[in-house]
Amino acid sequence: MIIVMKRYATQDDIQNVIDKIREMGYDYQISYGGENTLIFVIGSEKELGKEKFIFLKNVDNVIQVAKPYKLASREFKSDNTIIDVNGIKIGGEEVLIIAGPCSIESEEQLMLSAEIVKNSGIKFLRGGAFKPRTSPYSFQGLGESGLRLLAKAREKTGLNIVTEVMDTSEVNLVAEYADILQVGARNMQNTKLLQMLGKINKPVLLKRSFSATLNEFLLSAEYILSSGNENVILCERGIRTFVEYTRNTLDLNIVPAIKQISHLPIIVDPSHGTGKSDYVIPMSRAAIAAGADGLLVEIHPNPANASSDGEQSLTPESLIRLMSEVKGIASSVGRKIL
Amino acid sequence: MIIVMKRYATQDDIQNVIDKIREMGYDYQISYGGENTLIFVIGSEKELGKEKFIFLKNVDNVIQVAKPYKLASREFKSDNTIIDVNGIKIGGEEVLIIAGPCSIESEEQLMLSAEIVKNSGIKFLRGGAFKPRTSPYSFQGLGESGLRLLAKAREKTGLNIVTEVMDTSEVNLVAEYADILQVGARNMQNTKLLQMLGKINKPVLLKRSFSATLNEFLLSAEYILSSGNENVILCERGIRTFVEYTRNTLDLNIVPAIKQISHLPIIVDPSHGTGKSDYVIPMSRAAIAAGADGLLVEIHPNPANASSDGEQSLTPESLIRLMSEVKGIASSVGRKIL
């Protein structure tokens, strides 16, 4: 930890900081030569605490340099994490595609969707049974009966199932049905939920919240990792900015940033990220070109009749086009489609 | 709902939209005179659904004009909601002040804080027992034993208690101890939690999330209201922007906006909103001047030793200064301090 003194700090002000450091039992080094006097405190930043020094007289700033996450960091584990779901490897050479409807609406709609997904060569089906909706008057999902429909779709098609869990009281229930449990953007900092997901033995797909910094995103992953579950897949799904032509601003820059800093796989959701079906295919190509490990896309047999998010869902025909275009990009970056 | 056609839409494109409206059983009106042809569909926007029309050929946009919230709206209830907590009125002429430490750390720290709060003439004590922290390695709060300390502080000082609830599994427990239950910014869209809080008979203090629009904020309140609890206090606590000199950007503009649109009381948290104790007093004055119904401020007997958020906590001396300065502002806007 580095304590930056104000330019006009006196020798007494500096001594005051030093006394505090000694009182706490730590060692320090001091550097007088620059524009501001700097005092390095030697010890764990977590234990030291910024607030111990920021109030002292003529302290300008307290800089913490250690990264706050550990298990999620590439400094902790240099090799990419590869997650195995029923024999399929996520985070390796192959690109993961997950597709399906935003909400499960009926058996017919889900089965039709599952067929479309399977026929496009995709191995993972998504579908929401518990839905976190902005308005209490919007469709809130079919709940447990939706989960049973997902199980039926898996049985029929062999697809793996990805579905959202919203509350600690539902973790065990959802874990019975899902192959991958999804945490939505609104729950990225629901720390009780994250801790409980750290105790199950199924992979967790953790979506970035609308306003999460990279540090906050990795610290949410760290909640799961440090509770005992190593299988976390990160998912970029758009951040909140002033921009008006997309529902959110899909931030692909986080893909190379995560790849540099963390060993965890990261996939991209261009459906929520843009909110417009017209932009899903170009931004899917861009995501894979940027180095993403996969895509999460919304499809619907008939988007105009969807109970939620129809505006951003692909038609069956567009899904076929997506797969063909993404295959080209994947191969030009040395990967293939799962 | 208004369907805006592209400028070069043909008569066939328009007919196509009309056919869809009729097929759904709705009436419409059409306006040809402007730069774009407009088609107005007569009926509830919620039932109509934007996605039914946005995909039709040469539709440029679908505009929904109805406000998505009802119970939270001043159109529904024109008089200000006044909430009674043990005989004290919130949302009326008097300005509510809630003060206390971010986290409850020990009996001594809480009792000392409670004395400071009481001696400043304040009637509400805040203190966190369950803490939603960004990092799993940060202090997570004392949990239930923290709640018991709050009860003890109430017994000793007569102060009313405000404390956070983070998970559905803790609602009943927290409701036993608190006079007002707080929902933190990270849980503003934890819809299961909101629904459960709609079923208790204690007021809920709902903090705005980092990236919530006004619509989203009021829709979260609507979850509580529509589940049966009318006593919701809104709280602005800073939004996420590019700005670097404050931890968050305290957005006081929402105060007159809420006052215009909703009947619910709104208070301001300048401690989290700015993240710097030096800015808490000026921004508290500004909040009351803007028309806020109260303040939520963090204090600590010794901020330099706080377990969390010490950097933004007021000292006992600053709290006295705050109260004195805020009283002047309150009286110049025709209010008084509770």
Added chain:
Amino acid sequence: MIIVMKRYATQDDIQNVIDKIREMGYDYQISYGGENTLIFVIGSEKELGKEKFIFLKNVDNVIQVAKPYKLASREFKSDNTIIDVNGIKIGGEEVLIIAGPCSIESEEQLMLSAEIVKNSGIKFLRGGAFKPRTSPYSFQGLGESGLRLLAKAREKTGLNIVTEVMDTSEVNLVAEYADILQVGARNMQNTKLLQMLGKINKPVLLKRSFSATLNEFLLSAEYILSSGNENVILCERGIRTFVEYTRNTLDLNIVPAIKQISHLPIIVDPSHGTGKSDYVIPMSRAAIAAGADGLLVEIHPNPANASSDGEQSLTPESLIRLMSEVKGIASSVGRKIL
């Protein structure tokens, strides 16, 4: 233009709006059936003016549906604009690459850079002679002598020259030397400069400002177009958001958005957009995959000694890698590198 009445607006309030419309000499249509009464005013929105109606009693909102730009719109010109620079076509099948140093520092540095650019198969050299720097104490560019060095580099290598113009007083001077004149993000709304650039006969590369919406960006292009210059190339270079791992947030979503709405070519600057040389190659791949018409990248013979923006400049070796990787992506989206 659509006037939305408040739900509780009376018949008198509505009549009041109608009287105003008639007084102004316009026709209208009224729709009573929905949750809010709507009044369509028939006529040009530009002439009508939102402020005429927003103050009338119980008017909730005034919605303008016409797009504010015309010449920049695909509704005005459906075919892509192809710009010819000395026989090279921009905006067509071929992808434009512009590379060079942020600032021109010396003859040696510029000639070395020009060789590197030429040897990578690139046909456009960028280099700043007039530099808009955040601090008055930063290097402000070589000015006119920098322009002369650019001319020398062109003579020696045959490369086309792209350089920035910052002030109306320098437009003619820069136009003498440049093949494409660049307007920087900070000047995107310098309307006097835009108008003067509309009067020259060289293409203009218009960079998006840090906080420009799509409407504002296209309206700045419209200033140039409506002043008589049809050759405008748009450039995305990152927007300002809360994100901390990139210097700006490169917003690739604008690429498909512009392609849908406008006929103008759009290129991407991943160097300023991310501010980190490590992210330039992945984000360049992503830009082309998203459908961008080209790239603007910063290179330096020795980035560690650059006078400005060294942190985001590519080395000569990385430029070769960039070209090879981008070629693969371009071919998989049916394009080739210029």
Added chain:
Amino acid sequence: MIIVMKRYATQDDIQNVIDKIREMGYDYQISYGGENTLIFVIGSEKELGKEKFIFLKNVDNVIQVAKPYKLASREFKSDNTIIDVNGIKIGGEEVLIIAGPCSIESEEQLMLSAEIVKNSGIKFLRGGAFKPRTSPYSFQGLGESGLRLLAKAREKTGLNIVTEVMDTSEVNLVAEYADILQVGARNMQNTKLLQMLGKINKPVLLKRSFSATLNEFLLSAEYILSSGNENVILCERGIRTFVEYTRNTLDLNIVPAIKQISHLPIIVDPSHGTGKSDYVIPMSRAAIAAGADGLLVEIHPNPANASSDGEQSLTPESLIRLMSEVKGIASSVGRKIL
């Protein structure tokens, strides 16, 4: 400057950094004790340059601690700058109010506005002759004939004149007519304009751009100060965020931040800051309560007929209410209205 090594940096990596520092002729200190090895380079950060070190192997980060502005800083000049305009003091005990129409539309409109302003007890009239409009099709101002009308208004009423300058070619012209020259948000980083304004002997009112950080804002002021003009008045006028209920997000937090860091006066423009006349009075009260040195507000004899920004202009009646309410707040913070 502090160089932070990665945790797994080797002794060779550290030696490599040291060699570079020595080669550049600087001294250093090294601290091994913390989680990351830190190397402090002793010397001016401006000369050192971050890019010299960021590319070296296993360097994690390079931290610069010196503030980039000097003349604008309170460390350079601890007393508040008081600016004298024809005997009136700005930045002292008295609060400055500037009011007037957004655009000068006609002699009648301006004279009427001037009367309203004068009759409210205000001493400064604003009015735009050169207007930076987003669209080329919007009213661009009366230009020089507008300036002559301002001179006439001054002659008639004795009011001081504040008006905008947009381009270097107009600085001398505008300086002939104005008592204070305004730089608009869109030109905050038009560095050629700022440098020229540093050479005149009239005060400059510098508006914060939509996306300026505090550092950028003060560095723009520094351009003027370092060119020789000490009389700079800062103006907060709203930043760009995701928020939808105001045109911009008026960021009052910058008021205490500037007061702490700089000696320059800062005023607030709630008209552009909120974009809604209903919010101007509450946010004006809040601005003064937060410690602002003044207000810049838009008024119009008849806002519904304004050529620009009618939606945010106060009526003559509201201006009287504003003055009365702001007087109360000013007196409760120990100031009075100018």
